[in-house]
Amino acid sequence: MNYSGINIPKKVDENTFSSRKKYKISLIVSEWNNQITSKLLEGAIETLTHNGILNENIFITKVPGSFELIFEAKKKSKESKFDSIIVIGCLIKGDTKHFKYLCKSVSYAIARINLKSLIPVIFCVLMDNNIEQSNERSGGKFGNKGIDAAYTSIKMMELNKS
Numbered sequence: 001m002n003y004s005g006i007n008i009p010k011k012v013d014e015n016t017f018s019s020r021k022k023y024k025i026s027l028i029v030s031e032w033n034n035q036i037t038s039k040l041l042e043g044a045i046e047t048l049t050h051n052g053i054l055n056e057n058i059f060i061t062k063v064p065g066s067f068e069l070i071f072e073a074k075k076k077s078k079e080s081k082f083d084s085i086i087v088i089g090c091l092i093k094g095d096t097k098h099f100k101y102l103c104k105s106v107s108y109a110i111a112r113i114n115l116k117s118l119i120p121v122i123f124c125v126l127m128d129n130n131i132e133q134s135n136e137r138s139g140g141k142f143g144n145k146g147i148d149a150a151y152t153s154i155k156m157m158e159l160n161k162s
């Protein structure tokens with residue numbers, strides 16, 4: 001277990017590692033707060049490829065903001081191409097009510113997509129009070145939530161196929 005609560009899988013046997021070659025993953029990334037989401041994306045890609053997922057099976061789609069993660073995740077969850085989806089975003093509190101409603105609608109909508117989808121949609125959207133908190137969770141003292149999301153995605157794909 002690491003500090004974030006994700007159970008990091010131990011080294012797996014050759015068969016399990018090799019069976020991951022077939023998995024196709026969609027990474028949907030918000031460009032809003034790109035300095036943070038790019039680090040989450042990097043952590044996710046590195047973790048996936050170090051754990052048996054082929055580079056050519058990782059498909060990245062950029063969307064303008066976290067709100068657009070919803071539409072793209074809905075679309076991708078209906079294609080039969082992917083075994084899992086990771087949505088990556090970063091919402092940072094400002095002076096207006098945007099933050100509150102974006103946090104609510106994005107988390108609620110992604111949860112709803114999961115209720116219908118036959119593949120897991122992993123939630124990697126930071127919701128922070130300030131940029132410092134986001135930095136701490138995208139390669140800082142609280143790790144990189146992109147790494148956690150990638151491990152979660154592998155676990156869920158294996159669970160879904162078992």
Ligand code: DLZ
Pocket residue numbers: 030032033064065066067068089090091092093094098099102
């Ligand atoms: C409008 C907005 C605001 C205020 N803040 C953020 C944010 O912190 N993080 C983020 O990903 N997106 C933000 N957005 C943009 C919305 O997600 C969305 O792109 C626009 O409202 C257009 O639909």
